[in-house]
Amino acid sequence: MTLVWLSLVLATCASTWWLSSDGGAVVLASAAILAIAGIKVRLIMIHFMELGRAPWAWRLVFEVWVVVVVLAIQAVYLRWVSV
Amino acid sequence: MNSQAALDPRYAARRLPGIEGVWVFVAADLAVFGLFFVSFVRDRGRNAALFEQARQSLDAGIGGINTLILLTSSWFVALAVQAAQAGAARRIPRLLAWAVACGLVFAVLKVIEYAHQLRTGTSMLTNDFYMYYFTLTGIHLLHVAAGTVILLILWNRARAGAYGRANCAGLEGGATFWHMVDLLWVVIFPLLYLLK
Numbered sequence A: 001m002t003l004v005w006l007s008l009v010l011a012t013c014a015s016t017w018w019l020s021s022d023g024g025a026v027v028l029a030s031a032a033i034l035a036i037a038g039i040k041v042r043l044i045m046i047h048f049m050e051l052g053r054a055p056w057a058w059r060l061v062f063e064v065w066v067v068v069v070v071l072a073i074q075a076v077y078l079r080w081v082s083v
Numbered sequence B: 001m002n003s004q005a006a007l008d009p010r011y012a013a014r015r016l017p018g019i020e021g022v023w024v025f026v027a028a029d030l031a032v033f034g035l036f037f038v039s040f041v042r043d044r045g046r047n048a049a050l051f052e053q054a055r056q057s058l059d060a061g062i063g064g065i066n067t068l069i070l071l072t073s074s075w076f077v078a079l080a081v082q083a084a085q086a087g088a089a090r091r092i093p094r095l096l097a098w099a100v101a102c103g104l105v106f107a108v109l110k111v112i113e114y115a116h117q118l119r120t121g122t123s124m125l126t127n128d129f130y131m132y133y134f135t136l137t138g139i140h141l142l143h144v145a146a147g148t149v150i151l152l153i154l155w156n157r158a159r160a161g162a163y164g165r166a167n168c169a170g171l172e173g174g175a176t177f178w179h180m181v182d183l184l185w186v187v188i189f190p191l192l193y194l195l196k
Helices: A002-019 A026-048 A056-081 B002-007 B020-046 B046-053 B060-085 B090-120 B128-159 B169-194
Strands: none
Touching: A002 A026, A002 B060, A002 B169, A026 A056, A026 B060, A026 B169, A056 B020, B020 B046, B020 B128, B020 B169, B046 B128, B060 B090, B060 B128, B060 B169, B090 B128, B128 B169
16 A cells, blocks of 8 residues: 555656646657556555455456546647647 | 245345435436536646646645545445444444545645635636536535535434444435535546646
8 A cells, every 4th residue: 555655656746747848849758648647546446445356347447447548648748738 | 945045144035225216316416517527628628738827826735635535434334334234333423524524624624725715716617617517526526515404413313323234225215315425526636626
C-alpha cells in the first residue's frame, strides 16, 4: 500500500514539476503526462480500490474505462496538434 | 496439501469489496466524467491558443500539491480498510481522521484558488477554458465535500468500534467512493493544468 502511494507521489512530481516545464518536446511531454495519469488511475483502482482481487467482470469494466478514456484523450489531442 | 490451499490467500475467492451499489455509482460517474474529459480536449483542440493562454494563468504548483494531498488521503483510507481486514480495528479512527484532514485541506486550497481567480475578474463566463475549469473542478469539489462527510461518518462509527474483520462493508463502501474522488482529480489536474 505504501509502495503504491510512493509510486503515485513520484509520478505526480514527475508530471507536475519536471515534464511540464517549458521548452522541449511539448507534444511528447503531454502524451507522457496523459499516459502517467492513466497509470496512476490504474494503480489506485487495482491496489487502493482492491479491483485486483475483484471479480473479473467488474475489473474489466474499469480497466476498459482507463484504456478508452486515456486513448480517446490522446487521440483527440494529437488530432488537433497536427493541424 | 488441501488444508494448506484453503489457508493460502492466493486461493481466496474474488470479491467486490464494500457495497455493490457504490460501485455502480462509481462506474456511472466515471462514464460521465470520461465524456466530459474528451469533450474538453476536443474543444481545446479547436481553440488551442486561447486554452493555452488561459491555462498559463493557473497555478500548477497548487494543483500538484492538491494531487499529492488527495493521493495521501486515499492512502490513509486504504490503510484503514487494510487495518479492518487484518482485525486491527484500533488503528482505523486515526487513519480516517488523517484522511478527513486531507480532504479539508484540499477544499481550503481550492477555495483559495477560486477566490484569487474571482478577485482578478476570472469566472466561468470568461471563456470556454474557464467554463470547463470551473465546472470540472467545481463538480469535483462537490464530490470532495460529499466524500469528506462520508469519511467523517465512517470515522465516528469507527470510534464506536463498528468496523472489524467481520464487518467492514460500510467502511469499504465509503472508501470506494473516496478513491473515486481521488482518481477523478488525478485525471482532471493534468488535463486542465498541465496539458499544453
